[in-house]
Amino acid sequence: MRRFEVVFQPGGRTVEVVEGTTLLEAASLAGVPLEGVCGGRGTCGKCEVRAKGKLSPSTSSERRALGDKLSLGARLACQARVLGRVVVEVPDASLRLGQKILREGVTRYVPLDPMVKKRFLCLSKPSLDDQRTDLERVLDALGEGRAADLNALRELPFVVRRNEFRVTAVAVDGTLVAVEGGDTSGRCFGVAFDVGTTTLVGYLLDLSTGEEVGASAAMNPQAACGDDVISRIGYLMEHEDGLERLHEGIIEALNELISELCRDYEVRPDEVYLISVVGNTCMHHLFLKLDPRNIASVPFVPVVSDPLVFKAEELGLKAHREARVVVLPNVAAYVGADIVGGILATGLWEVEAPTLLVDIGTNGEMVLSADGRMMACS
Template identity: 35%
Template structure:
């Protein structure tokens, strides 16, 4: 056995000779950013070998200077003797997104209120299916000596009209102590089932009828957001988000599916989402609002189809294999205790139904909250997350597709990329004369990387300034200090010099990054184009475009059009609608009518499989240019470039 010592973390682990360094780090609990999950495409898992020898193949991600200093890719390195390793800041930068952030902006509140009106304006009730009742039961005597459970059922039959009352074993075990600890004056939480049936899911001492709570969760591939809701009035008591801890096993769903199929990979992914992500979020919100976990009696989760499988621990590998068949689209109600989610163990978890392997419940929830299903206008809905999903339609039809955009919009597989958290550059401009950059950093911190909206700004600005051409290749004839070419012949633009910000290395974007992002934006544009053309329509027939996803907070619509990610139509047609998945989960939590409409939406959507569509590949290749191979489709961008 050999030893790996992680210097800064002061941790050691024993491994077999020849074991992969990235796997060894994971065993030690050392989290190293590896969006590609070890397929050598991202180059983000750079670590420094301080002492000892390793077997590491050369890679264009490691410069000659870095190689001389002992840097290797952890995923591309095998242990051949005892070593000491230093994990640099950039290899663990994504962990800055693992901390829990409070979410309470006025803009979010406005978006939630707008979604709530979608339900109310269409005559739907805004009331939870869970109910509470304060009851005072007759104290047992020798003359009235029926069992505790029969005594409760008798009261509910005589006073509330329930002829059939049920509870589960865990609830039954609590009843004797609670009744006698409250002089038989208790509050029951129950779920009516219709026709005189109800199920008791909680019992509390005294009158607690004013306290009833639920949780809605959006399980994104990169980030997870949640809100704690008062089920009586729908008010948001707390909101929080953090990075999805599964990201250490791959940035996108394909890499996680591959990891899930190996050994105990599925269990690790399941543990990461429940114990390292959802439960910490729940604890944070409950502590903030001073709510006990047993008072949380409703739970709705929305996520893409892969996230739903991993949440439930269901083998997902067939999702990525033709003909792309999921194990389920609509999961049964599941008790919280079955997944060890830290709410009332009797709580039923509702997983928002998916549409297809790559169009999940997050999109179904987003369509519900956006109100597309209720309008006459033609609406294009684009979710710019780790996966790119698109919906087009109105009250009469809904078409949907999924684009293979990859994780670029969340900073994945981009050497300088990171999610939109503290330290991420989210807005960028470049001076047309000096080629000097100006940018804004989230949290006003030292820059650590660039998030999706910043990358869009940067690529747009570089093209408009002539720093690169429409293929994404840097202009090597511009003799400025911010452009350089490495020993592999790959050009890069220096956004921030390390000396100016006290960083370990310059913050740059290179031609490989730009090419990756151009493919990602091309996937979005071509997906939308095929969706419309399959109906005999084009972008001129769009009345409104809704942009959802975390990237939208700082998204510059003009720059998004300039790079050809969005169609060149009037900017006033675009609207950012926030985390539509979380909003849809919230509406489902609060409204039974909303849940029924949600399921209608899932049934109504027609899925277009782009991988077999005869025109998609031609559309995609044409869109992998700035802004497009056919510049006439972008008249405003053409005019700007000519000027």
């Protein structure tokens, strides 16, 4: 299939795309944040650009939205498809400008008990009187271990001997997943992500102390495919590779946040052992590459609402090889894991007086706690 160059001005950002790619898709690939409120349906008119080069004929949506401006080179980026080399002028009005993202808030005391633990061990060396296996030696020293991951077993004999049997064991829920040379017990970090429809926020946490080390935020790149969850679902239904694109976009953005947090706070990505993720039910599904289309129509049924745990490498997140990703449960199709996170963070179920938790975002939800019950709506 033929490929053509698309140049975005001002700035000169250039990208090579496959014939038939829309200018909106090309802009996303080039890192140009064009508006895409309607998810590429050509109804909002916010992705208007000026283009010169070989493009597909104007659509009825463009003729309706642009009228006489078509003769001056105006096109809707979501409708115009690349058929040759194109130069695109992007007006300021068509850009998704950066927004101020809230990254700080109040906290409450929570007993520290992460599922990932690191412990420094000074192991006794094997002898004719002590012929325990390397794994038995480590698990006995831990006192709470039950099993070991295959990768940990493969590395175990080399790591313990290279470091004179002074090692740090990394365990997930009692399962040994890694053994590191020397004392690295103080280098155990996690990242908590809030995947919003419009914004993404990541918090770097020290799992040894429970303290927040730092925070970083970014715009959700999926916004180019629609401002709200219904537009995103419409986008994936109208594009054969829509789910793949939306999933890859969010994973790439989260990896950038991990990289930024690690760089800014002098933490190596392989020192990140735990990642937690919350978001509304649609964002939850897109993060996991689950098709959310049945959320959009009666009877509004998600693929899953249970809490989930995966390895980071299964999702393409760049952390420690054995890092776990904890995805909080959803409540319903339009009350997601972000609300569950809010309930846990505030201790809403413990309050005595009737209390209302309100999440004001692109999608709004609220939870009322009263008389030992909680009721949620969106």
